Amino acid sequence: MILVNEETKAIVQGITGKQGRFHTKEMLKYGTNIVAGTSPGKAGQKVEDIPVYNSIEEIKRDFPDINASIIFIPAPFVKDAAFEAISELDLVVIITEHIPIHDTMEIVEYAKEHDTILIGPNTPGIITPGVGKLGIMPTHIFNKGHIGLVSRSGTLTYEIASQISDDGYGISTGVGIGGDPVTGQNFIDILKRFENDPETEQIVMLGEIGGVPEVKAAKYAEEHLSKPIVSFIAGVSAPLGKRMGHAGAIIEGTDGTAENKKELLRQHGVHVADTPKDIVKIIEELQ
Structure with missing residues (x-):
């Protein structure tokens, strides 16, 4: 197996949105270790009993060992979310499609600078059968x-x-x-x-x-x-x-x-x- 394994501890960025909620439920059902999610302004809520925070920085105070993120955020706002995740985590999966090409180029370059594994954008994600998935x-x-x-x-x-x-x-x-x-x-x-x-x-x-x-x-x-x-x-x-x-x-x-x-x-x-x-x-x- 590669990328997603027993050591993966993931967060969902955009967890309170329609897609974020649905796929968080499906990923949890499959056994993926999702510990938290982000949705600015909605800290304190829960999605499928998963706590919601305003930022990754806040999540790391309670879960310092998180190492992966999956992003369900509208295209115009993905760059900021991706930069935040790349600066903090080892693996970032961007499900979102229709991201402006210049934004994507900046995200990819930023990931290289931080030695972060970036999957996507416009991807169904990653699945390791029997272990978990960061995807749809x-x-x-x-x-x-x-x-x-x-x-x-x-x-x-x-x-x-x-x-x-x-x-x-x-x-x-x-x-x-x-x-x-x-x-x-x-x-x-x-x-x-x-x-x-x-x-x-x-x-x-x-x-x-x-x-x-x-x-x-x-x-x-x-x-x-x-x-x-x-x-x-x-x-x-x-x-x-x-x-x-x-x-x-x-x-x-x-x-x-x-x-x-x-x-x-x-x-x-x-x-x-x-x-x-x-x-x-x-x-x-x-x-």
């Missing part, structure tokens, strides 16, 4: 196992996780790096963590059209990783120049097309699945 993913489709799952797409993550579980396999940790052009952790960052994780035996990397992050990850893996990687690239039928879903999912010329990426991934030793169903078939062959 449905938990019933994630069986515990030895396959590390990393993806740009939340919906695709759910589809593949469900197939993996239905076919009798399981996941060590599932990570959505986020669908925006700029994110905290990238594919290479997560592949490194899976390579060093004794519970992860194989890695599934789910990509999509646009940019070249999957290809960069494949080049890195060819030189530095020992564990097999299975990949699927969504967007085979996407027309040139048209944005498809995520802000990062746009192709120009031949660079970034699904077919181009698939060929390059194969050249660098990645096992490429042509359809989602082929992922499990390849996993079985690698057993």
Whole structure:
């Protein structure tokens, strides 16, 4: 497992909002160790019996060992919340989408300066089956196992996780790096963590059209990783120049097309699945 483990002690920023309340309940139900939440001006309230504070600084007076945060705050206010969390904690997950790109760039740079692990923005989060989640993913489709799952797409993550579980396999940790052009952790960052994780035996990397992050990850893996990687690239039928879903999912010329990426991934030793169903078939062959 990576990122979320038995040592994770998390807070929820924006805990009193609709999304914050709902997902706090779901994360607690799954066993995630959430100890407090923030909502400026609402200190003293409780959400699912979790105490609400005005700031992280106030939380740390009562819970000095908190180390992670998940952010459910409207896009215009995320930067301030993220800066607060990054300066105080080891792991920050930003669920919020539609954050201005300049804000995201500042957040990512700030996280690097503070050596804080940043997941997102625009991510479904992280789940370590049997331990907990800092995210919004449905938990019933994630069986515990030895396959590390990393993806740009939340919906695709759910589809593949469900197939993996239905076919009798399981996941060590599932990570959505986020669908925006700029994110905290990238594919290479997560592949490194899976390579060093004794519970992860194989890695599934789910990509999509646009940019070249999957290809960069494949080049890195060819030189530095020992564990097999299975990949699927969504967007085979996407027309040139048209944005498809995520802000990062746009192709120009031949660079970034699904077919181009698939060929390059194969050249660098990645096992490429042509359809989602082929992922499990390849996993079985690698057993």
